[in-house]
Amino acid sequence: MDALQHTLRKSISFNGTGVHSGRPVELKVYPAEINSGIRLLRSDLGQTEPTPAFMDRVTDTRLATTISTDDDDASIATVEHLMAALFGLGIDNAVIAVNGSEVPIMDGSAAPFVRVLQQVGRRRQSSCRWMLKFHEVVRFDDDQGRTVRIEPYDGLRISYQIDYEHDQISRQYYDIDLTPRRFTKEIAGARTFCLLREVEFMRRNGLALGGSLDNAVVVDDQGVMNHGGLRYTDEFVRHKILDLIGDLALLGFPVLGRVVAEKSGHTQHFGLMQAVAAHPEAWTIVAYETQGENRVLRQLALSTRAVGGRVLPYLLPPSLVLALANSCSPASW
Numbered sequence: 001m002d003a004l005q006h007t008l009r010k011s012i013s014f015n016g017t018g019v020h021s022g023r024p025v026e027l028k029v030y031p032a033e034i035n036s037g038i039r040l041l042r043s044d045l046g047q048t049e050p051t052p053a054f055m056d057r058v059t060d061t062r063l064a065t066t067i068s069t070d071d072d073d074a075s076i077a078t079v080e081h082l083m084a085a086l087f088g089l090g091i092d093n094a095v096i097a098v099n100g101s102e103v104p105i106m107d108g109s110a111a112p113f114v115r116v117l118q119q120v121g122r123r124r125q126s127s128c129r130w131m132l133k134f135h136e137v138v139r140f141d142d143d144q145g146r147t148v149r150i151e152p153y154d155g156l157r158i159s160y161q162i163d164y165e166h167d168q169i170s171r172q173y174y175d176i177d178l179t180p181r182r183f184t185k186e187i188a189g190a191r192t193f194c195l196l197r198e199v200e201f202m203r204r205n206g207l208a209l210g211g212s213l214d215n216a217v218v219v220d221d222q223g224v225m226n227h228g229g230l231r232y233t234d235e236f237v238r239h240k241i242l243d244l245i246g247d248l249a250l251l252g253f254p255v256l257g258r259v260v261a262e263k264s265g266h267t268q269h270f271g272l273m274q275a276v277a278a279h280p281e282a283w284t285i286v287a288y289e290t291q292g293e294n295r296v297l298r299q300l301a302l303s304t305r306a307v308g309g310r311v312l313p314y315l316l317p318p319s320l321v322l323a324l325a326n327s328c329s330p331a332s333w
């Protein structure tokens with residue numbers, strides 16, 4: 001994990017299609033100042049004040065993750081692959097502007113975003129990077145045997161298992177210690193997937209109108225329908241990890257812990273994040289600091305407990321955000 005915050009060097013733009021609306025959409029991503037996080041706005045509605053991409057703004061997790069950008073009906077859907085690209089490359093601060101109701105689906109993976117973000121590069125910023133370090137296990141289980149938990153771990157590691165009642169997908173497991181390099185190589189290119197019968201159901205309900213074999217892996221009873229087959233033999237579980245990374249980014253701070261997921265999806269990921277919010281005793285806010293030759297973790301002077309049992313970092317009062325900024329001395333890095 002980086003010790004300091006980063007943004008992108010200059011703004012970038014993408015043109016693509018909304019997977020559900022089928023409409024063309026333009027996406028721009030701009031650099032942003034320290035401690036501002038990832039924020040979103042609808043440029044077609046004239047919004048100028050971006051909304052933080054935080055879990056309390058999530059309004060739908062059924063097919064993709066949707067974020068409401070104001071108190072009315074304005075929202076942006078399918079944010080998870082772009083969020084994963086930013087988070088996976090270690091970009092803390094950025095503004096995402098979309099002229100429609102969806103982030104373009106591109107090829108169904110995070111690779112097109114990652115390629116362009118790597119071309120423009122990152123800019124290091126003069127504030128330390130605060131992270132959530134887990135000391136106790138936090139978990140979410142449902143009555144269908146789906147489970148996801150965060151355990152103490154020195155780094156961010158994700159262990160994911162899927163088990164589909166479909167011969168072509170069935171059981172897959174993947175385990176990764178996340179770094180930008182490994183994210184780019186092993187996770188970013190994994191495409192979203194669905195069963196042919198799900199596509200037919202969604203189409204009848206006016207969804208997935210922009211979906212095609214160019215932006216999703218589609219599986220029928222015979223196997224993968226896409227020409228060229230899969231990008232990785234275990235592309236399905238890798239894509240679940242991509243979705244998880246994009247969802248965890250909505251906590252507001254990177255996680256230091258090991259996430260173990262079995263048969264999960266967006267809904268379970270959000271169950272876990274709500275459990276994180278409900279158990280502030282399980283984690284503390286930390287940053288890296290250099291002491292001589294060594295890099296050590298330093299805990300935020302003000303204890304997480306003192307902040308109160310009800311808030312996540314993104315809800316910190318402005319005075320504490322200022323305290324965070326001031327208590328960090330980048331000169332020592």
Ligand SMILES: [Zn+2]
Pocket residue numbers: 080081192239242243
């Ligand atoms: Zn996805």
